[in-house]
Amino acid sequence: MKLLSVDDSRVVRKIMRGAAEVLDYxxxxxxxxxxGLEVMAENYQDIAVILLDWNMxxxxxxxxxxxxxxxxxxxxxxxxxxxxxxxxxxxxxxIQEGAANYMVKPFTMEELVKNILETLGKGxxxxx
Amino acid sequence: MAxxxxxxxxxxxxxxxxxxxSVREVLGTMAGFELMQIALSDAERSSHPAEITGxxxxxxxxxxxxxxxxxKITAEVIVAYMTGLLPDEVDTDDLYDGVSELVNLxxxxxxxxxxxxxxxxxxxxxxxxxxxxxxxxxxxxxAKISLKYGSGEIELFxxxxxxx
Amino acid sequence: MLSTKVSDKEFGLLxxxxxxxxxxxxxxxxxxxxxxxxxxLLIELxxxxxxxxxxxxxxxxxxxxxxxxxxxxxxxxxxWFRDKTPWEMLKEQLLSRYIEEFRAGQRQKVRIWSAAASTxxxxxxxxxxxxxxxxxxxVADVKLxxxxxxGTDISKTVLQIAKAGRYDSISIMRGLAEEYKTxxxxxxxxxWEIKESLRQAVKFIPFNLQESFMGLGKFxxxxxxxxxxxxxxxxxxxxxxxxxxALAADGALILGNSEIFGNKNGLFRQQAFKNAVYYQVKE
Numbered sequence: 001m002k003l004l005s006v007d008d009s010r011v012v013r014k015i016m017r018g019a020a021e022v023l024d025y026x027x028x029x030x031x032x033x034x035x036g037l038e039v040m041a042e043n044y045q046d047i048a049v050i051l052l053d054w055n056m057x058x059x060x061x062x063x064x065x066x067x068x069x070x071x072x073x074x075x076x077x078x079x080x081x082x083x084x085x086x087x088x089x090x091x092x093x094x095i096q097e098g099a100a101n102y103m104v105k106p107f108t109m110e111e112l113v114k115n116i117l118e119t120l121g122k123g124x125x126x127x128x
Numbered sequence: 129m130a131x132x133x134x135x136x137x138x139x140x141x142x143x144x145x146x147x148x149x150s151v152r153e154v155l156g157t158m159a160g161f162e163l164m165q166i167a168l169s170d171a172e173r174s175s176h177p178a179e180i181t182g183x184x185x186x187x188x189x190x191x192x193x194x195x196x197x198x199x200k201i202t203a204e205v206i207v208a209y210m211t212g213l214l215p216d217e218v219d220t221d222d223l224y225d226g227v228s229e230l231v232n233l234x235x236x237x238x239x240x241x242x243x244x245x246x247x248x249x250x251x252x253x254x255x256x257x258x259x260x261x262x263x264x265x266x267x268x269x270x271a272k273i274s275l276k277y278g279s280g281e282i283e284l285f286x287x288x289x290x291x292x
Numbered sequence: 293m294l295s296t297k298v299s300d301k302e303f304g305l306l307x308x309x310x311x312x313x314x315x316x317x318x319x320x321x322x323x324x325x326x327x328x329x330x331x332x333l334l335i336e337l338x339x340x341x342x343x344x345x346x347x348x349x350x351x352x353x354x355x356x357x358x359x360x361x362x363x364x365x366x367x368x369x370x371x372w373f374r375d376k377t378p379w380e381m382l383k384e385q386l387l388s389r390y391i392e393e394f395r396a397g398q399r400q401k402v403r404i405w406s407a408a409a410s411t412x413x414x415x416x417x418x419x420x421x422x423x424x425x426x427x428x429x430x431v432a433d434v435k436l437x438x439x440x441x442x443g444t445d446i447s448k449t450v451l452q453i454a455k456a457g458r459y460d461s462i463s464i465m466r467g468l469a470e471e472y473k474t475x476x477x478x479x480x481x482x483x484w485e486i487k488e489s490l491r492q493a494v495k496f497i498p499f500n501l502q503e504s505f506m507g508l509g510k511f512x513x514x515x516x517x518x519x520x521x522x523x524x525x526x527x528x529x530x531x532x533x534x535x536x537x538a539l540a541a542d543g544a545l546i547l548g549n550s551e552i553f554g555n556k557n558g559l560f561r562q563q564a565f566k567n568a569v570y571y572q573v574k575e
Contacts, residue, residue, distance in 0.1 A: 011226040014211040018460035021483045055253070084236025086324050087243065088342060091331050096340070102331035106157040106233050108369045109462045110411045114449050118332060122452075157369070160466045212461030212482060240324050 002046045003116070004028045006036040006064060007053035007082070012105075016051050016082075019112045033059025037067060044074050049119050052099075054083035054090070062097065069098035080119040082107075139189070142245050143238075143288065144273045147194075150237035151277060151286055158233065159209035163277040163284070173274050176285050179203075180223070181257040181264065182231030186239070188249035190271075191292040194238070195264060196231045197285045203227050205282065228254040234286070266291055302346045309349040314362045315502055315527030329364045359500055363447040366522050370413040372467035374517065375549040377568035379421055385565065386513065386544065387425050394434045402439045405511045405538075408519035409443030409496060412454030413463070416486055418515075419493040420476050436493050442508070444499035451496045457486035502527065505534040512540050518548040532556040536573045545571040 003025045005016035013029045020027040028043055030036035033056060040047070050068065054061035061081065068074045078100035083090075091102050101119040103111065148165065155161045178197035186192045198206075200223070201215075207226030208215040218226070232254040239249050257264075266289045273288040306326070310316045318326065327342055339345050349361070373379050393399045406415040423436045445451050461482045464473065477484040499508075501519070514535055520528050535545055536559040545560065547553055549568050553560070560571035 009225055009229045009232070011207060011211055011222060011229045014213070014222070015462065018212050018462055018482050021481055022458045022460045055251075057253070084233060084240070086236075086240040086328055088327050091327055092341065095331060095335060100332075100335060102328050104325060104328040105236065106154045108157055108367070109460050110369060110450065110453070111367065113411070113453055113460075114447070115332075117449050117452065160371070209462070209465060212463075212465060244324050 001048045002026045002028050002043060003049050003051060004030065004036065004039060004043070004047050005051045006030045006033065006056070006061070007051070008032055008056040009053070012053070012082070015109070015112070019109065019116055022113055023116060032056040033061065033064030033067070036064050040068065040074055044077065047077055049116060050077055050079045051082050051116070052079050054081060054085050054094075062093065065094065065097045065099060078119050078121070080115060082112075139247060140271060140273060142247065143242065144275070146238050146241035146245070147234070147273060147286065147288060148275060149241060150234045151196075151275065151284070154230065154233045154237055155206070155277075155284075158230075159206050161206070161209065161279050161282060163279050163282070166276045166278045166283075168274055168276045172276065172285070175263045175265070177261040177263050178285065179258070179260050179262075180227055181262065182227040182229075182254055183257060183264075184231050184235045184254045185252035186235065186249040186288075187252075188242075189247055190290045192249075192288050192290045193264075193266070194231060194235050195285075195287050195289075196227070196234060197264075197287070198283060202282050202284070206230065224256045224258065228256045264289070302343055305346040305350045309346075309352075310361060310365070311524055313353060313358045315524050315530075316362060316365065316522050317524045318365070326365055330361075333360055333364055359446055362500075363449075366519075370410040372413045372464075372472070373417045373421075373469075374414065374467060375568070377549060377566050378515070378517075378546045378570075379417065381544070381546075381565045381568075381570065382418070382421055382513075383425055387422065390512070391431055391434050394438065400438075402513075403509065403511045403540075404439060404441045404513040404515070405508070406441070406443040406515045407499075407501060408516070409445045409454060410447075410450050411459075411463075412443055412451075412457065412494070412496065413459075413467075414515055414517070415441055415443035415454070415494045415496070416457065416476075416490060419490050420472050423490070423493070424472070424475070436489070439493070441494045442511075443494055443496045445496075446498065446500045448498050451498055454494075454496045455491075457491045459484045459486075501531055505538040508538060510540045510543070511538055512543045514539055514543065514545045516545060516547055518551070520547065520551060520553075529556070532559055536560065539573045541575075542572065545573075547571075 003020045005013045005027055007013050008031050017027045028039050030039045052061045065079055080101040081094045081099050082103050084105045086104050094102055101115055103115045152163050155163050179200040180203045181195050181197040183193055183195040186194060203223055204215045204218045207218045207223055210226060235251050239251060271290040275286040277284045307318055310318060334345055390402050404418055409415050418441050422439050443454060464484045476487050476490055539545055561574050562569050563572055
């Protein structure tokens with residue numbers, strides 16, 4: 001199974017790769033929402049979680065999230081926002097658009113791995 | 129004008145504190161470095177040639193440019209620790225992107241903290257400036273926050289130039 | 293100061309709940325991070341607004357929910373061999389004493405507790421240090437298995453990560469000397485996996501420090517590092533009390549080097565080791 005990192009920073013995508021490998025997942029990458037949708041089209045059946053930045057050129061994270069949740073083939077794939085945005089309005093907007101989790105940059109590798117596990121539904125959620 | 133200047137001074141202190149928190153938190157979290165603030169000399173306060181700079185514009189009650197400047201070798205080490213690569217595995221694209229992401233993270237954290245003090249800013253995309261011995265001059269500089277950090281061989285200059 | 297988007301009343305509700313039921317103090321300068329950390333809980337509870345979450349919390353005394361809140365708002369960061377002195381103390385003072393006691397038949401086991409173990413680096417650091425010491429000093433009659441190393445955390449998710457013993461090269465870079473990397477890890481790509489013999493030497497169990505410590509038994513060393521900083525004074529006192537009862541007569545309680553414990557109601561004697569302190573229970 002695979003994780004998809006949609007972020008315009010190659011350094012952030014490298015960090016995501018580290019977390020993916022620790023969890024035994026392959027990482028797919030995209031620089032922005034447009035490329036993200038191209039990668040989705042070819043790989044959606046294998047993608048377990050999408051790790052999504054907000055501020056990207058061409059198509060930003062929110063637009064990408066809306067596109068994913070608007071597509072019946074993709075909408076079941078959990079999306080975790082990974083962004084510098086901390087404002088409540090941004091968090092609520094992302095949740096309303098269907099984000100499954102929201103992690104703020106900067107983060108430690110421990111936080112990242114933990115949050116990915118929880119987004120995968122493999123962590124200890126409330127009520128589990 | 130006097131009250132505006134007063135508010136500016138008060139806000140400068142708040143901004144300086146938030147910037148300081150952000151720098152130490154970002155470098156601590158993403159690269160594992162515990163940075164200490166070091167005193168700047170007068171010469172350094174006026175200009176300090178660098179080899180690589182990450183910069184971003186902040187638009188808000190005052191417009192400002194935030195920059196993080198350092199030597200290339202320092203930036204390579206920081207990016208290496210951010211990504212888990214060895215310093216000699218950090219290629220040019222990683223380096224330029226890493227410096228850009230670093231200023232993005234610091235600006236993002238600073239913006240978030242300032243928002244709690246009712247100072248709201250929007251951020252431009254980050255950019256990286258590369259060139260041995262470069263420095264940044266603002267013709268219309270109104271005020272400036274200058275901070276210097278060190279930890280062992282690491283030295284970073286952080287500046288926020290207010291241009292309105 | 294919290295974002296103006298959250299009203300004082302809402303923050304008050306949240307603060308009261310967290311302080312009263314979780315024993316955690318919210319640092320105001322980190323308050324702006326709280327809502328992103330609570331976002332997953334908001335989603336799990338099927339709520340649309342943070343206001344609804346705060347209202348729910350103020351009316352709830354659900355233990356599981358409290359644990360989830362604590363887990364969400366406390367940060368996870370652990371390092372290998374964090375601060376030098378506790379490890380030097382183990383090597384230079386404690387281990388030789390334990391070996392003598394084993395040989396004199398005065399003890400059967402050494403019990404070491406890594407409280408707030410997070411993703412396991414502290415507990416595995418302990419195991420590596422002990423194993424290396426025994427081998428370097430050619431101690432054949434005392435084994436790593438004679439040391440019971442227990443790591444606990446409120447978060448079952450981080451314990452899952454700890455039990456797996458797999459770490460990314462970013463985590464590995466933080467505090468792990470080359471000698472330990474080569475000796476105790478298998479590497480595949482960017483992933484470093486702790487060797488099976490070390491994994492077997494450490495037990496990870498979920499545990500909430502607000503609970504009674506009675507079932508855990510007595511420990512020779514308690515690592516309680518960089519976790520008290522989150523807690524309100526009365527919970528700190530409660531934990532100090534429980535630690536004094538969980539610590540063996542000549543055991544050592546070790547906090548983070550930058551943490552101040554104070555006298556803690558006369559429960560502990562402060563001892564110095566190099567430029568750090570540790571605590572022993574008063575008779």
